[in-house]
Amino acid sequence: MAPLLQLSGVSKRYGGVQANAGIDLSVDAGSIHAILGENGAGKSTLMKLIYGVERPDEGQVLWQGQAVTLSSPSDARRLGIGMVFQHFSLFETLSVVQNMALIVPGSKGELATRIRDLGAAFGLSVDPQAMVHALSVGERQRVEIIRCLLLNPALLILDEPTSVLPPQSVALLFDTLRALRAKGMAILFISHKLEEIRELCDTATILRQGRVMARLDPRQGTAHDLATLMIGRPMPPPVHPTPHGLGEERLALSNLNFANDDPFGVSLKDVSLAVRGGEILGIAGISGNGQQELAALISGEIALTSNAKAVTFMGQPVGDLGAAARRHRGLAFVPEDRLGRGAVPDMSLADNALLTAHGRGLVKNGFINRKLERAFTADCIARFDVRTSGPQAEAGSLSGGNLQKFIMGREMMLDPKVLLVAQPTWGVDIGAAADIRQRLVAMRNAGAAIVVISEEIDELFEICDRLQVLHKGHLSPSVDVAATSVEQIGTYMIGAAA
Amino acid sequence: MKITFERRAALSRRVLFAAPLIALGLTMLTSLILFAALGKPAGQALYSLLLEPFVGWYNISEVLLKMGPLMLIAQGLAIGFRANVFNIGAEGQLIIGALCASALPVYFPEGSSPLMLPAMIALGAVGGAAWAAIAAGLRVRFNANEILVTLMLTLIATQVLNYLLLGPWKDPHGFNFPQSVIFPDAALLPILLSGTRVNISVLAALLVSALAYVMMRHRFSGYQLLVGGLAPRAARYAGFTEARAVWVSLLLGGLMAGLAGACEVAGPLGQLQRSVSTGYGYSAIIVAYLGGLNPLGIVVSAFLMAALFIGGDNAMVSADLPVAAVFVFQGLLLVFYLGSLTFIRHRVILNWAGRA
Structure with missing residues (x-):
């Protein structure tokens, strides 16, 4: 029998970045399939290709053995692909059932009944009449999942679903996902948390730098083995x-x-x-x-x-x-949002060093000492292993992890x-x-x-x-x-x- | 066909310099069509607009004369614009600056003290800054939008000017014209180039440009303003207060506009009249943006804009263009320039098939 979804040789470039290169992937019905990789390994891009948000530059997508072109998420939904994003897309000022009615056909009364039925069947209890803004994060995620399930998908994609959940809710979510698998649904589970994947998934595809590194059964190896494959060196x-x-x-x-x-x-x-x-x-x-x-x-x-x-x-x-x-x-402070708060994206790293390090002798009599500014920045780049072309690189051109190292370094160097x-x-x-x-x-x-x-x-x-x-x-x-x-x-x- | 804009990794220097030229080319093309459609001699109009300002010593000197106030005001405004503080009322600050400077010669028409001129300049600058300070205070205290407040303060300033010229400050021997007494020599700026109207204010404008360059490029205070404009949350994170940015921006903008007003009455006008308000304050906004909000760029754009003013005057006479057509020409230039700026940060990708 042909796999439910099969990708062969799928590639995607963004400007100078090869986000996905020749990806082969096959997902079977009744399976929870992990997509494992570090940030920037190409997980999100791959999911966007499958969900029709982006189109591949090369390669083929087969759905139940048939070649398909997914040019929008509605195409994907029509085939039976549902996706729950990491950042929820619900209207906070509407009730649960009103949110559902925006994309699911049917009367509100009917929908409310189906929401309750699904909730009972899969441990996704949520009050259809509740206002979304009053719901906890875990409940919102349940609403998102139910919204997908109402469309009877054959494949459900979950993007880092546990990153927003407390431990108890994670266990509940896993029970739900196992119940869905038992009904024959295929689930793509994107994560970088190794223990979770070993606990839940039966297949894992590991991505590194846009390429498939391995396809294996995560229950066989140890978390250490998975990590080594994922980051390319021992953890x-x-x-x-x-x-x-x-x-x-x-x-x-x-x-x-x-x-x-x-x-x-x-x-x-x-x-x-x-x-x-x-x-x-x-x-x-x-x-x-x-x-x-x-x-x-x-x-x-x-x-x-x-x-x-x-x-x-x-x-x-x-x-x-x-x-x-x-x-x-x-006091020194590293904020959670780097671009626009911890750093000015359009300014050079040297000018971004000045943002908080100006008290370290970089400003004399109101004049900026460019030499010291550059020296401080170069020092920070070297000591904290920031991968960049140098102090003149714009902060916005750095990857998230590198910019975080730079900001962390800058604040730590303030002693x-x-x-x-x-x-x-x-x-x-x-x-x-x-x-x-x-x-x-x-x-x-x-x-x-x-x-x-x-x-x-x-x-x-x-x-x-x-x-x-x-x-x-x-x-x-x-x-x-x-x-x-x-x-x-x-x-x-x-x-x-x- | 699908058109997408992709952000460049670094801004393109080539486009940075090409953008004004492209804008000029497109403006010429569009206005040729426009003037032809108006039934005016398009070639003659363009010649008057673009070339005549540079033909002959007299024309060039008039360009320099107009360049001074445009450059002064634009330098002040650009500092605020880069900090996201939008002072749109430089015209009003110019009027108040001119009024304050005129108070001395109006009340001492026979004055001959060498201190008269410096005092007038100082009063003008302080007056302009004080007028802008109203907007700054309202913004900081009540969060009143400075765009609206500065704009409305300009309307008030115009009426104050009218009142003074029609009432208390009207020249008693002036045949009831709405203008003040002619200023004494001690209240006039020295002429820079003999035989023309160009006075030393154009040097002052160049000096101010140099100071603005130093401030925005090498001073920590200028850096703080830049951060506030580029990333307000980063400014808050670093502890650069927004109130300070508002005060600095509006006070400097008002100061320069007031200075320009004082230099007008102490320069080419030689008295206070309604024509002190000819729209320099508004044109300076265009000058500031055409110059890329860069102190050096503004020196160039002020010169070009002044030439366009002179050219516009000439074209009204020689090619019989309506004044509105001159404004349209200037507006086209700004729109094309701002449009071409997009390509400094972005590249365009045309996708003919709709799918690669």
Whole structure:
């Protein structure tokens, strides 16, 4: 029998970048097939080709043995291909059933019944009448999956579905996917999380630099083998900091309240934390629970108008100070969005170094010292292994991982008393991510106080001394990493114990 | 056929320099057709618009005379535009600058102090800056859009000018014309080129251009403005405050426009009259963008725009063009130029078959 979907020799170029080169792939019905690869390996491009968002430059796509041309997602849907994107495409101001009615034919009453039936059959319980903005991230993902299922697809594509979920919801999702497989559906599961793939998938295709490296059964090999195939060399070992003596308290928030003007933003309630020299405090939680607000309140991008004592730095109240004044006192910050916030895309790396390093003697009497600026930048590029043509390269021309290394390097070179890092390894490949984690731990060992905001639980468990969890604007009490478990943190993440 | 725009890895230097020439070529072509359709002698019109300004010493000197204020104002505006602060009311700031500068000779028509002229220039600059400061204050305090506020302040400035010239400042011996007394010699700028109207303000404009270049290229304050314009969130992240950018941009813009106003009344006009407001403040916006918001580019574009002004005047006389046609010509030039700028950052890919 012909496979459900078969790709042969599929290639796609974007400008000077060969995103996919001669990809062969075959997906069978009743199988969960993993597409594994680092960021930039070509996973997303491949999915866009299958879902008709982009067209291949070369190669052939066969659907149930027939050659097909997919020129739009609606073509793909007509064949029976459904896709759930990493970033959801739901209208927040509409109800679940209204969102469905936009693309699925049928009356709303009928749809609501089918939504409930599907929910019961596959463990995807969701209230059809609920407004989308009131749903949790896990529920929204269920809505997206149900929306695909309503069209009776033969192939379902999931793009990094677990990156937005707390551990408990991941288990639920996997149960659902297994039930769908049992019904004969084919599922393409895109991920870079090795353990998940070994647990769930029966076939894996590994991509590296746009090419297929291997096709194998992930349950056979170890995570280590998969990683070696994926990144082309042995996986760097985890760092796990060893306990050591702590310094003085450097940054503290005490009973901080912040009412957000933005109706879609998050207000923080009664948030307290304290971090001392020589330790890493992790802030776990799923993005959108107040992480951006918390980071801005610590960095000074949001300054308090009253109660300056709610934020203290080296024992001094700084709540009413702006970002520049807090930096001046020794705070450095790596924001989660690099282009446009951590760096100016249209400026050179040298000019981007100036953005926060201007206090390091790069400006004299109001004049920019170009020589020192270039030297600082070249130093940062060399020490942090930034792959670029040099200090004059525009920040926008760097890949996400390289730019993150540059920004991380720039902030670390400021030798801060407190370093705040938001989502340190978002979109960064495994090798670079391991490198970034090692450097954070080295800074901690050298006595800096570090706050890491991340939604990657494994990462937090690897490098942090203590964890707190942010959920709907509330921050949980601090727990020692050694004395807690992923399950406990997961419970905090969905607000069950907060 | 499918047309796609693809972002270039780096901006194209070749297109950067070719863009003004392409824009000029397209403008000439379009206006030839336009003038012909109007039944005017198109060849003669183009000759008057483009070449006549450079024929003869008198024409060239008039170009230099107009270039001064355009360059001054455009340099000030460009600083703000690069910081995303859009001061559209330089015309009003110019009027107020001219008013403030005129106060001295109006109240001391027999004055002969050597301090009179410097004081007038200073008053003009401060007046223009103060007028722009109203917009800055409203923007920072109440988030009032500076485009609207500066534009409306221009209308107010025009009425203040009218009031003074029709009322308290009207020359008692001026046969009821709406103009002030003729200024004494001590209130006039020295002539630079004898036998012409070109005064030393054009040197001041060049000096200001050099200062603007230093500020935007080598000063940290200029860098902060650039960051604010290119990536506002990065500016907030680095702690460069938006309020400061608004104040610096509007004050500098107003200062230069006020300076230009003072130089007009102390220069070619020699008195305060309604014709101090001839639209330099608006044309300077075009000059700033034609010059790529670059201080050096603005020196060139101010010269070209001044030549177009002189050419336009000539064409109205020699080719009988309506004044609107002159404005259309200038507008075409700007639109074609801004359009061609796209190709500096992007390349076009034509896909004839619709599928590769």
